[in-house]
Amino acid sequence: MEHSKWRKPIIVLIVISLSALFPFCGPPEAEATLDGKTYTIDNLDERDRIELIRQHNERVAQALQNHVYEKMIAMEAEKAGKTSDEFMAQLISENPSRGAINQKIRKMAEDYGLEVNANLPKLPAVDIAVDDDPVRGNPQAEVTVVEFSDFDCPYCIRIQPTVQKIRAKYGDRIKWVFKDFPLNQIHPEAMGRHIAANCVRKIEPEKYWQFFDTMFDESKYQETRKEGGSRELALSLGVDGAKFDECMADPAMRQEVMGDVEQGESVGVRGTPSFYLDGEALTNLTPEQFEKAVAEKLN
Numbered sequence: 001m002e003h004s005k006w007r008k009p010i011i012v013l014i015v016i017s018l019s020a021l022f023p024f025c026g027p028p029e030a031e032a033t034l035d036g037k038t039y040t041i042d043n044l045d046e047r048d049r050i051e052l053i054r055q056h057n058e059r060v061a062q063a064l065q066n067h068v069y070e071k072m073i074a075m076e077a078e079k080a081g082k083t084s085d086e087f088m089a090q091l092i093s094e095n096p097s098r099g100a101i102n103q104k105i106r107k108m109a110e111d112y113g114l115e116v117n118a119n120l121p122k123l124p125a126v127d128i129a130v131d132d133d134p135v136r137g138n139p140q141a142e143v144t145v146v147e148f149s150d151f152d153c154p155y156c157i158r159i160q161p162t163v164q165k166i167r168a169k170y171g172d173r174i175k176w177v178f179k180d181f182p183l184n185q186i187h188p189e190a191m192g193r194h195i196a197a198n199c200v201r202k203i204e205p206e207k208y209w210q211f212f213d214t215m216f217d218e219s220k221y222q223e224t225r226k227e228g229g230s231r232e233l234a235l236s237l238g239v240d241g242a243k244f245d246e247c248m249a250d251p252a253m254r255q256e257v258m259g260d261v262e263q264g265e266s267v268g269v270r271g272t273p274s275f276y277l278d279g280e281a282l283t284n285l286t287p288e289q290f291e292k293a294v295a296e297k298l299n
Contacts, residue, residue, distance in 0.1 A: 049124070068114065072108060072109065125280045126279050127279060128263065137170075137173075138171075143277070143297050145282075147178050148180075149178065149273045150183050150187055150272040152187035152193065156216065157221070159287070160216045170295075179264060181274070182261070189225070195254055197215065198257060199244055203243050203244060211233060211237060
């Protein structure tokens with residue numbers, strides 16, 4: 001979408017590239033009274049309550065980040081003897097791709113020492129049931145991380161080195177739970193891959209994490225996403241082909257995946273990857289903030 005002014009396109013770029021800098025906050029303490037009884041946000045359904053808080057938080061964070069970045073652009077434009085519009089027009093003409101523009105803006109922010117700390121409260125903790133889900137680490141650990149991910153989500157793939165680093169660092173001090181959350185509307189093939197993973201776990205439980213890690217291995221993406229790639233991977237791990245095909249056709253396996261999806265939706269998961277640390281949402285954190293949150297919980 002083209003815009004005549006610089007502010008709107010740059011706001012879009014900033015939100016896309018830097019939204020991970022902000023935690024969430026709660027809405028104002030609104031009240032409603034009916035027949036002498038007072039109602040607050042706490043009376044809402046949990047999913048509606050979390051979504052309302054999230055939307056409010058995102059608007060606060062976006063307004064703040066837009067404000068400081070517009071100021072930064074104005075300062076940089078003044079140094080160049082240009083207006084903000086002229087400065088941005090030149091930046092866009094010299095860097096036609098969104099990625100290149102974002103890189104220049106990030107470098108600019110670094111040079112200015114720009115830091116934003118919204119100091120906003122977190123989303124309320126939620127109760128996430130952990131039943132027969134696959135677990136890494138220590139099943140008896142006091143600290144639990146729940147990961148909702150989609151095998152076809154590029155951000156889920158890119159975050160894996162971070163979560164692997166955290167698991168390696170803290171080992172048996174963490175119980176790491178994986179839950180399926182294929183985003184069917186934008187990744188129509190993902191459901192089949194998640195069903196395949198569950199079939200591997202059902203037939204050859206000890207092979208599940210190998211299947212999981214290979215599916216999330218960016219270097220093997222083309223191989224695992226080709227037609228029949230999930231089946232080929234499963235068989236390469238020693239899973240019986242006939243049993244695998246039978247499992248894939250079992251409606252119960254799809255329902256197994258949908259159970260995770262429904263649970264995620266009920267606690268406010270809107271996209272992937274989404275992480276919960278002892279019930280507290282860790283979504284929209286940078287890798288550094290993610291590791292820091294885990295470290296603080298363990299100390």
